[in-house]
Amino acid sequence: MSLDTVVEDIRDEARARAEEIRGEADERAEQIIAEAEADAEEIREERQAEVERTIEQEREQRLSSAKLEAKQARLNARRDILEDVRESVEDALADLEGDRREELTRALLDAATDEFEDGADLSVYGRASDQALLEDVLSDYDNVTYAGERDCLGGVVVESSESRVRVNNTFDSILESVWEDNLKAISERLFEDQ
Template sequence: MSLQTVVEDIRDEARARAQEISDAADERAEEIIADAEADADQIREEREAEVERTIEQEREQRLSSAKLEAKQARLNARRDILEDVHGDVEDALAALEGDRREELTRALLDAAVDEFDDSDELSVYGRASDQSLLEDVLDDYDGATYAGERDCLGGVVVESNESRVRVNNTFDSILEDVWEDNLKAISDRLFEDQ
């Protein structure tokens, strides 16, 4: 074997070994690139999912906020309507006249007087414009006198001179009691379609 042949064999072996190393390096580089691309894809997918979650959360928050604002607006509108209805009822009570006003005033006075002893001297207060009506009605009651005016829509406030009892049977107080007791029913009736 000649030196030339040995050199050629060594070179061939070195080239083959270099090719193996190069092929292994290329293969490893491809694996690293594939892993990096896979990692990049996973990171991108995670980021996209995170962005989607954030977008969905913001959308849900905005939707919830809009629903809450709409509900609050509806409640405010309902409250305003109920206040208007209450005001209309007050106006209607204040505007009562004639026999109907006398009938209601007598009924409220009767109910108030029933709370006192027959021997009690009673002071009766009412709306200033009802003074004449009250004085006429009080002619039918022994021991009861018109004592002055009260700021009210009508009806009576009766006090005993002998005790510290006061009965408030004004249209205002009756309206408030009825209103409070029936507010849900009133609201349901007004807003039954909603």
């Protein structure tokens, strides 16, 4: 074997080995690229899922917030309507006149005086515009005098100088009691369609 032949064989082996290494390198490079692409796809899918979760959370928060705002607005509107109804009732009570006002005033005065011992000296307070009515009604009672005005819609406040008892039978106090006792029923009736 000549030296040229040996050199040529070594070169052939080197070329074959280089070709084998290049093939392995290409195969490894393709494997690395495939793994990198798979990792990139997985990362992209995770990020996309994360973004979708974030969007869904924000949507739910905004929806919840909007529902809460709508509920609050509805409650405020109901409260305003109930306040309007109450003001209308107060106006109607304040505007009562004639026999109906006298009848109610007498009934409230009778109920108030029943809370005191017979013969007790009683002072009666009422609405300023009801003074004449009260003085007329009080003429039917012994030991009961008109003592002055009270800021109210009508009715009476009766107190005794001998005891520390005060009976508030004003239209205001009766309305407050009736209103509180019946607020749920009033609300249901006003808003039964909702």
